[in-house]
Amino acid sequence: MHAIYEKDLDLNLLRVFVVVAEAGSVxxxxxxxxxxxxxxxAALRRLTSAxxxxxxxxxxxxxxxTTRGQRLFxxxxxHLQALVEAAVAPASFDAKTSERTVRIGLSDVNETWLLPPLxxxxxxxxxxxxxxxxxxxxxTIAEALSSSAVDLAVTVADELPAGTQRLELFSGGFVCLFDPRHARLGRTLTLERYLAHEHVIVSYNGDLRGIVEDMxxxxxxxxxxxxxxxxxxxxxxxSALLATVPAVVARELTSVRPNLRTAPPPMTLGSAPMELLWRSTVEDDEAIRFMRELIVRVAKTVQGPASSRRGQASVTARE
Structure with missing residues (x-):
């Protein structure tokens, strides 16, 4: 490429040259x-000089x-025709024949409910x-998007890089997951009974603190x-363990493990919206747009209670 810029040649001169050659007259x-x-x-003189x-x-x-002119023409x-077509031709995407590979960033919460129907x-x-x-x-989602490690993502997120598009898919709260054969919660799960049981938590920090401790x-x-x-x-x-998990996770777990049950937690934990995220630079990519539309269709089958974004940073930090 450096050799191209070293030549003092206005490529518009080639366009003039081709049209003159086709027309046969100035x-x-x-x-x-x-x-x-x-x-x-004047353009022809400049090109001839170059x-x-x-x-x-x-x-x-x-x-x-001339012979030299014929070779150049x-x-x-x-090449000029190809450049014009590349610049003005609409994007061509046929889902039935496309062999595109799309990189999707998913939090582990989303693999089960999203991937099979997708x-x-x-x-x-x-x-x-x-x-x-x-x-x-x-x-990790901010770095994954800004570095183009993923084309789009489905996860919860707070601050994101400039130029990130986001669409809320659904918003769900938390429930307590338990095995009623071993965990005796009573008719209503009280805070006293909740704290009397042992718990399993998901922590991205690798410690013993979760959403309840943080909030x-x-x-x-x-x-x-x-x-x-x-x-x-x-x-x-x-086991007699309790797990406080997002409602969407509990729904998938109870569908494959019918012995498990859920109960409302004995405290207000809020909720966090699950979002579809992508960069503005791929907004016009038809293949990625097609994939976004499929994800939205799948997400419409997931039901969750409405919620606000209040407390989202704490909610998404654990479990």
Whole structure:
């Protein structure tokens, strides 16, 4: 590329040259280019000087290409046409035939409810498209988006890089997940009963503090802290452990582990919106827009209580 910039050649001169060669005269070329005849003649002189040899000769009342001019015309014309088409042609995307690979950032909360139905939709509507799932969470999503490590993401988020687009998919609160065969909660889960039980929590910090400790300053009897939600169902089932988890997680866990039940927590924990995130720079990418539309369709099947963004930073920090 450096060699291109080292040459003092205005590429607009090639456009004038090609039109003159096609028209066979300066007058007709000037009409097509909406330029004056002197401007076209001046452009040809500049190009001839840059090339170092004549490109046209007089032929009657018009112009004919020299051998050097013919070679330049044969080379320049298709490239100019391709550049024009690239600049003005609309984006072409056909979901049925596209082989695009889209990188989706997902927090572990979202893999279970989103991926299976999303893959079913892709099999029907875009059978050749592929997904790469990248793990993200509220602490890592900003870097993943700004570095283009992902094309779009589904997670909770607070501050994001400038130029990030965000769409709320749903908003859900928290529930207590338990196995009624082992955990005796009574008719109503009181704070006293809640604190009397041992708990399993998800902590991205790798410690024994969760949403209850952070928001309410109440210390639970934490038996185990795990880094993701993947093992929560297995840990709760068959034990007296309680897990305070997002409602969407509990819904998926109880669907595959029918022995588990949920109960409202005995305190107000608020909720955090699950958002679809992408960079403004890919707003016009038809393949990514198509993927966003599929995700929105899947998310409409997920129900969660309405909530505000108040307390979102604390809610998303744990569990």
């Amino acid at each position: 007058t007709e070329a000037a009409n097509r280019l909406y330029l004056t005849q002197p401007a076209v003649s 090339v170092g040899t004549p490109l046209f000769v007089r032929a009657g009342r018009g112009l004919a290409l 044969a080379t320049a014309r298709p 893959l079913r939709l892709l099999a029907e509507e875009a059978p050749h498209m592929k997904l790469i799932v990248v793990p993200v969470q509220f602490r 309410l300053g109440i210390q639970r009897r934490v038996r185990v802290s795990v880094p993701t939600f993947q093992s929560i169902g297995a840990l709760v089932e068959g």
